[in-house]
Amino acid sequence: MSLAADSAISGGARNLRLTALTKEFATFTAVRSLDLEVPAGSFFALLGPSGCGKTTTLRMVAGLETPTSGSIHLGGDEITWEKPYRRPVNTVFQNYALFPHLDIHENVAFGLRRRGVKDVDQQVREMLELVELEGQARKKPPQMSGGQQQRVALARALINRPEVLLLDEPLGALDLKLRRAMQIELKRIQTEVGLTFVHVTHDQEEAMTMADTIAVMNGGVIEQMGSPTELYENPRTTFVANFLGQSNLIAGTVTSGEGDVVRVDMHGTQVSIPADRAHTRSGNGWIGIRPEKVLVAPAGEPIDAPGNHLPGGVITDVSFVGVSTQYLVQMPWGQELMAFEQNTGRRAILEHGTKVDLSWRPEFAFLLPADQDVNAGALEEV
Amino acid sequence: MRRGRFTGYWLMLPAALWLGVFFVIPFYSLLATSLYDPEGSVLTGYDVTYHVANFWDAISEHWDELFRSLWYAGAATLICAALGYLLAYAIAFKAGRWRNFLLVLVIAPFFTSFLVRTLSWKLILADDGFVVDTLQTLHLMGEDGRLLATPVAVIAGLVYNFLPFMVLPLYASLEKIDGRLVEAASDLYASPTRGFLKVTLPLSMPGLVAGTLLTFIPAAGDYINAQLLGSTNQRMVGNVIQDLFTDTGDYAAAGALSVTLMAIIVGLVVIYIRKAGTEELL
Numbered sequence: 001m002s003l004a005a006d007s008a009i010s011g012g013a014r015n016l017r018l019t020a021l022t023k024e025f026a027t028f029t030a031v032r033s034l035d036l037e038v039p040a041g042s043f044f045a046l047l048g049p050s051g052c053g054k055t056t057t058l059r060m061v062a063g064l065e066t067p068t069s070g071s072i073h074l075g076g077d078e079i080t081w082e083k084p085y086r087r088p089v090n091t092v093f094q095n096y097a098l099f100p101h102l103d104i105h106e107n108v109a110f111g112l113r114r115r116g117v118k119d120v121d122q123q124v125r126e127m128l129e130l131v132e133l134e135g136q137a138r139k140k141p142p143q144m145s146g147g148q149q150q151r152v153a154l155a156r157a158l159i160n161r162p163e164v165l166l167l168d169e170p171l172g173a174l175d176l177k178l179r180r181a182m183q184i185e186l187k188r189i190q191t192e193v194g195l196t197f198v199h200v201t202h203d204q205e206e207a208m209t210m211a212d213t214i215a216v217m218n219g220g221v222i223e224q225m226g227s228p229t230e231l232y233e234n235p236r237t238t239f240v241a242n243f244l245g246q247s248n249l250i251a252g253t254v255t256s257g258e259g260d261v262v263r264v265d266m267h268g269t270q271v272s273i274p275a276d277r278a279h280t281r282s283g284n285g286w287i288g289i290r291p292e293k294v295l296v297a298p299a300g301e302p303i304d305a306p307g308n309h310l311p312g313g314v315i316t317d318v319s320f321v322g323v324s325t326q327y328l329v330q331m332p333w334g335q336e337l338m339a340f341e342q343n344t345g346r347r348a349i350l351e352h353g354t355k356v357d358l359s360w361r362p363e364f365a366f367l368l369p370a371d372q373d374v375n376a377g378a379l380e381e382v
Numbered sequence: 383m384r385r386g387r388f389t390g391y392w393l394m395l396p397a398a399l400w401l402g403v404f405f406v407i408p409f410y411s412l413l414a415t416s417l418y419d420p421e422g423s424v425l426t427g428y429d430v431t432y433h434v435a436n437f438w439d440a441i442s443e444h445w446d447e448l449f450r451s452l453w454y455a456g457a458a459t460l461i462c463a464a465l466g467y468l469l470a471y472a473i474a475f476k477a478g479r480w481r482n483f484l485l486v487l488v489i490a491p492f493f494t495s496f497l498v499r500t501l502s503w504k505l506i507l508a509d510d511g512f513v514v515d516t517l518q519t520l521h522l523m524g525e526d527g528r529l530l531a532t533p534v535a536v537i538a539g540l541v542y543n544f545l546p547f548m549v550l551p552l553y554a555s556l557e558k559i560d561g562r563l564v565e566a567a568s569d570l571y572a573s574p575t576r577g578f579l580k581v582t583l584p585l586s587m588p589g590l591v592a593g594t595l596l597t598f599i600p601a602a603g604d605y606i607n608a609q610l611l612g613s614t615n616q617r618m619v620g621n622v623i624q625d626l627f628t629d630t631g632d633y634a635a636a637g638a639l640s641v642t643l644m645a646i647i648v649g650l651v652v653i654y655i656r657k658a659g660t661e662e663l664l
Contacts, residue, residue, distance in 0.1 A: 062569055063568075063569075064565050064568070064569070083568075083573075084565075084569050085568045085569070085570075085571045085572055085573055085577075089569075090569055091566070091569045093562055093565075093566055093569075095562070097560065097562040097563050097565070097566040098566075099563060099566070099567075099581060101581075101584045101585055110570045110572075110580075111571050114570060114571040114572045114576060114580075115571050157569075157570075160570070160571070
């Protein structure tokens with residue numbers, strides 16, 4: 001049997017390219033004309049709330065779902081219509097889908113045996129070593145813990161050396177601590193084997209921890225794509241601003257859109273936003289600032305920031321979360337803004353009802369068009 | 383109230399009583415009958431003389447029927463397994479919203495008596511019935527060929543009557559199989575055929591084993607199909623036992639033959655389960 005997977009060894013890694021990929025189901029469109037290029041060897045995350053089309057996209061790449069239109073290429077080869085068992089692509093399924101009637105060794109060997117590979121046993125032993133399950137080869141999947149099953153699922157896919165490894169919410173069934181440990185583990189293995197990983201998740205922290213590039217999906221389209229820092233520091237849509245971490249979004253009106261700084265009137269205060277962070281140049285907009293970038297000081301005291309002072313705030317809520325204290329500050333125009341302050345111990349924690357001034361460095365703010373829903377992506381964040 | 387140490391045993395009591403009255407005692411009686419003095423009769427009465435030779439006599443005299451029962455039942459079970467697997471697979475994976483309707487159809491024959499259904503097969507397979515006519519018109523069967531009173535008719539009757547016992551356990555185990563396992567197999571380079579052989583079939587083994595047992599055991603002891611659809615050349619061991627008990631009054635031989643049939647079936651089932659290795663399956 002000649003499989004395209006063999007070319008991974010001879011021809012080197014190839015980019016995965018999705019072009020105008022669309023999937024319509026009877027009652028809704030899951031993926032709308034998606035264009036995407038995943039560089040070979042990268043750790044790529046598709047991030048979005050449930051129902052955003054990320055899993056459907058993954059299943060189309062795996063061949064488990066047929067696209068309505070568009071194409072999928074690996075390097076120069078089109079694989080849009082290729083049968084799943086002929087693609088050099090393997091999947092780590094959500095809930096793992098391990099074969100319950102086969103032991104761990106045979107689960108991992110499954111793909112190699114189907115392809116008629118020689119010295120399967122040796123390779124399986126090495127793979128089980130990589131995922132640290134050497135002693136468990138003769139156990140059956142139901143006898144193992146969730147974390148162990150997860151690693152078996154990973155080994156079962158990785159052993160085939162696919163050009164692209166697809167991970168469908170692979171850590172979703174694990175508890176928080178184990179999930180954090182596995183994130184680091186996955187990243188280590190990806191670096192070690194150097195394969196292209198496409199990781200689907202709704203957990204923004206998971207995506208940011210592991211991925212080189214994140215594509216944020218919503219309603220079947222990609223909202224924004226970039227490195228974790230890029231997406232977090234300079235979101236282009238309210239959805240990204242709210243879904244990836246939290247944001248204060250304040251209504252404002254652009255007063256001058258020329259030059260390398262956009263000036264915006266925000267409830268009577270002039271704020272300036274660097275042009276590359278302003279995603280609208282005229283009319284109304286949302287001024288965005290991340291809560292940890294907002295500085296708080298009791299009214300009248302100096303704040304260590306070159307930006308404008310916003311006076312007249314009152315603290316309406318204080319939550320102490322250990323590493324930081326999270327304040328809610330009611331501003332004169334009625335909106336409550338979030339401000340997260342590191343607990344450096346430099347100053348006592350401010351109390352509920354304290355009158356405060358706020359400030360932030362202008363280079364941290366961003367400006368989004370006013371026609372976007374200010375609450376987009378906020379509800380999914382629980 | 384504190385839960386007693388014996389609660390579990392108390393709960394088993396009704397079933398144990400049932401088994402005692404309707405299985406252990408009759409079985410003991412059957413075993414005793416098989417060891418009667420063969421000289422006994424209704425007039426002189428019967429004595430348990432531990433006449434073990436009853437068994438050798440019964441087996442050597444009715445070897446043909448014993449063997450025929452196993453071969454008919456085996457053939458019927460194989461055909462049931464092939465037809466039943468296709469049907470159960472189609473209902474479980476391809477039927478969509480027709481699934482429940484089809485399941486009712488599988489069970490529907492039970493609403494009529496076993497005897498009546500078998501009798502109607504006698505009409506269908508009759509020498510001047512449409513099946514024989516059609517086969518003769520198509521020259522698939524000679525002018526004097528017939529279906530009734532042939533092994534084909536008896537085996538077909540057994541297949542028809544016991545097919546639901548194959549389909550239902552098979553359906554139950556196929557329906558439980560997680561579709562993602564089949565997807566995982568195809569993701570791991572298994573063609574649909576390979577995926578079926580390596581994943582679906584092994585996972586449906588418990589249903590297949592249960593189905594073959596539920597089909598083979600009653601089919602081997604059946605005598606209605608042989609009586610209604612066969613001739614003297616298709617007599618099965620059930621027919622012999624019935625004759626010995628009711629017509630000849632040779633209780634000792636009838637009992638010995640019954641016990642022999644039971645022992646053979648138990649032996650075959652044990653070997654089969656060992657081979658199929660169901661205890662290893664989930």
